[in-house]
Amino acid sequence: MEYNFREVEKKWQAHWAQNKTFKTENKSSKPKYYVLDMFPYPSGAGLHVGHPLGYIASDIFARYKRLKGFNVLHPMGYDSFGLPAEQYAIQTGQHPEITTKTNIARYREQLDKIGFSFDWEREVKTSDASYYKWTQWIFIQLFNSWYNPETKKAESIETLIPKIKNYSSLSEKERSDILLEHRLAYLSNTMVNWCSQLGTVLANEEVKEGVSERGGYPVERKLMKQWSLRITAYADRLLTDIEGLDWTESIKEAQRNWIGKSEGTSLKFSVQNSEDIIEVFTTRPDTIFGVSFVTLAPEHELVLKLTTPEQKNSVQEYITFAKNRSERERMADVKKITGVFTGSYVIHPFTGKQIPIWLGDYVLAGYGTGAVMAVPGHDSRDYAFAKHFNLPIIEVVLGGDLSKDSYDAKEGKLVNSDFLNGLDVKAAVKKSIAVIEERGLGKGKTNFRLRDAIFGRQRYWGEPIPVYYQNGIPQVLSENELPFVLPEVDKYLPTETGEPPLARAKDWKYKGEFEYEYSTMPGWAGSSWYFLRYMDSRNENEFVSKEAANYWQNIDLYIGGSEHATGHLLYVRFWTKFLNDLGYIPVSEPAKKLINQGMIQGVSSFVYRIANTNKYVSFGLKNLYETTPLHIDVNIVNNNILDIDAFKNWREEYKNAEFILEEGKYICGSEVEKMSKSKWNVVSPDLIVEQYGADCLRLYEMFLGPLEQSKPWNTSGISGVSNFIRKLWRLYHDGDTFYISEDSATKPELKSLHKTIKKISSDIENFSFNTSVSNFMICVNELTEFKCNKREILEPLVILLSPYAPHIAEELWNKLGYTESVTYATFPICIDEYLIESVFNYPVSFNGKTRFFQEYDRSLSKEDVEKEVLLLEQTHKYLEGKIPKKVIVVPNKIVNIVI
RNA sequence: GCCCAGUUGGCGGAAUUGGUAGACGCGCUGGUCUCAAACACCAGUAGGAAACUGUGCCGGUUCGACUCCGGCACUGGGUACCA
Known part of the structure; x- marks a missing residue:
């Protein structure tokens, strides 16, 4: 019987959920390890095959660390405030909360199918009042703090007052103004990037090449009264502390340049x-x-x-x-x-x-x-x-x-x-x-070069800034008035007088008389501290308890896209330092190690329409005509060969299409581009999981190439990985029945296993997941050749494989007689003894070019190897009667004869 | 312009400290099985008839260079009148 991934994967996903296999405690005798993904914005389009790349890598690492005996924190959540939901609300009138909820449900469903080992009990959503209550709380702390240049730390604004001349004789307004000049969250007249199409101001990093990052609308400079965060106070510390981080050089350099x-x-x-x-x-x-x-x-x-x-x-x-x-x-x-x-x-x-x-x-x-x-x-x-x-x-x-x-x-x-x-x-x-x-x-x-970060957005779908105005003087709400919830509005548009949407809220006044701030916070507010909330996400009294923060410290491994180099990754460092200054958390940097996964690009397919006809010419013949290339859905193309019937059914306009074929086939053109709906090159993970299974998707995404490199997605290669899974399954079966032998393993079998243990260990430690998939293939190929079905070999192999292909690993582990999940098994240890060979096959080269091979005992001395090689008939053939100038022998590596 | 990363078969990509270039997989070719096809399995697959030549290009160091050094080209990403 072939491996039934549909049944097996469903079964184990249900098992994990039911048994809370990945639930993590804040107390353990084991050492801690915190693996975090950058949480997604739940967009309406759902996940494409590129999104889970980083999640798969971090999941493999989290599972590996569990096998290595660590208490692993590996959570997931949603960065759920943002523009697309609001724009959808403007168009349809649907509350962004509903859109967001639907999108999150869809994301969750997609994520669950891939078999991630997230502790979902720690899930956070930045748009939940129980979460943004604390985002607002941090804002209040920022408002109530100033940066003391002498101590080089943020301190309570109270410590500043004695330093202000004649403070007691100043009016209330004057006091407010002077303090605003020092508060870390402050209101001021500043030049802002105003985007009239979006109806809001934007931070510098939300503006790319003079247009808005989202939507690409024009941006102009405008003087406006705005809330800002005094990130510039931290410029020096943000710069010097970069040195101690295990982040890629390109991100560190981007931040250095940004701080400038x-x-x-x-x-x-x-x-x-x-x-x-x-x-x-x-x-x-x-x-x-x-x-x-x-x-x-x-x-x-x-x-x-x-x-x-x-x-x-x-x-x-x-x-x-x-x-x-x-x-x-x-x-x-x-x-x-x-x-x-x-x-x-x-x-x-x-x-x-x-x-x-x-x-x-x-x-x-x-x-x-x-x-x-x-x-x-x-x-x-x-x-x-x-x-x-x-x-x-x-x-x-x-x-x-x-x-x-x-x-x-x-x-x-x-x-x-x-x-x-x-x-x-x-x-x-x-x-x-x-x-x-x-x-x-x-x-x-x-x-x-770094500018203070403009913090107000004239939008609806964001955290309300917990501020009201009394005689024009801004006042923050008190902590017990939080969460300061987003009010209902009739429309998600600015008012006729150009005020932000929150100005539409009815009877919305502090104590019934004072006007609230109408701006909301920017998208990056919630993400600037979320890594802390996961540590203690259900705490109703604090944003994170001292105990939890002290236990988890900071992120050991953070995986996400490099596009956040000068946005999120700078802000999260800023807030971490600030919270550290005030003594709430023990660390001043959020993440020790950061890895940027590459982008998975799409491979677009094209047909070539002959001008003014409904006739399409195959790729090889297109130069004979005047043609227009048209993007077509990659899902109706296989190895560049168009499925003509599928094409005709794809759209009404192609129903009567005619074709000029080459060798009976219509060959499509292709191009590597960004994966996007409009280019018809989006591949959804659901489809892959449906067809090949989650383990196969996981293995294939890793197999594609180095994690950090951008690479195109091409589904046709997946059959190799799919074959590998079937081959693996067959190792443990004799025909239809699970069949495992208790005999002792032979030397070659042990060598194959231990070689693999060694490689997989170093591959994971080096985040070289693509080569570990190769190594698994090599191992299974070898064991298949040996017809090895011995427990001594196949049991450790299951553990080794479980971070990569957890479903099949659980099933085999279960069949091997274990009732507990493989998640908490012990990672096998390589015994070098099994790897040692008694002989070495020396490549013999002449002037650096390898010509032939000769086996010698590994213990043979340098001199003896030289002597033996020079006696060989083959050597004489290549010497052509000349006397070698020099013979280089590197024991158990190479022989090089210089003529 | 500046900064960062990269350039290896038809394709994705391998190659501890310089030591057998092309692992693994896809694709392709041929074969076995089949009435046939798919699946599966087996063999081959950098180029070249061969000598040889081959890791973007030119040069250097070395017994030996994808790997180190100098120069250049190209691709991708970031950033930009930052004084």
């Missing part, structure tokens, strides 16, 4: 005939004598004041132009140089010369001081600006050719630079800073 620390100095230029001072930030104070103009961002506060009457019109015009230019336009034509002269001058602090003040939109208002000292000789942007407006270019560092290009390298000798002349750049930087500080012109300073 740059060290330089501030420098003051006094405006000619005025009291005003323009402060700039530069990383190249050594080039101070190369300054030929100063450029301000069009939004700079002094612009109007500095503009001379003659320049007023053109400056005004320029400001309007810059304002109306969207981010996207600005990015699209970076090379287009625009600017205008203000008519005013600053005085060079060292030479006393007049330096013109210009406006240019290549200077960003949000970075540094919004003003730069332009050194066209040694900065490419200043150079381009100077060339365009015909401004002087002064050489102060030798090494380039300024007639062609600026010389930006930080190497070379200083010239034309008074007291810096003759120094090299490094020394000149040092000296210039010293002089600048000495004369009180400026200070050494560190700047970060």
